[in-house]
Amino acid sequence: MKLDLDLLVMRLILEQEGTVLPPASCNEYLINHVFLPLLRGESVPFRAIDYNAFDADDIWALAEYNDTVYQIAHALGQTAERIGAIAPVARSTRHYC
Helix, strand or coil: CCCCHHHHHHHHHHCCCCCCCCCCCCCHHHHHHHHHHHHCCCCCCHHHCCHHHCCHHHHHHHHHHHHHHHHHHHHHHHHHHHHHHCCCCCCCCCCCC
16 A cells, blocks of 8 residues: 555645544533533533433433544544555665655
């Protein structure tokens, strides 16, 4: 497998800074007060959750969103592993000094 590093660098330079998470299609309270803090490794005590701010359907929507985020993270991890497994190829001449 060949990897065009120049193209990769150019595409990374052109990307806009922002979140890598897809837009959430579920309850905003659950996203902001439960999902994102847990994703950052913060603790979310049960007593701190406002259970009146969402219903059971919102929990299922959050579970589906979590699955989507997990699939994206898994795909990125696999891509990083593939890139890391590419053996470097020696060039016959130096291209930099």
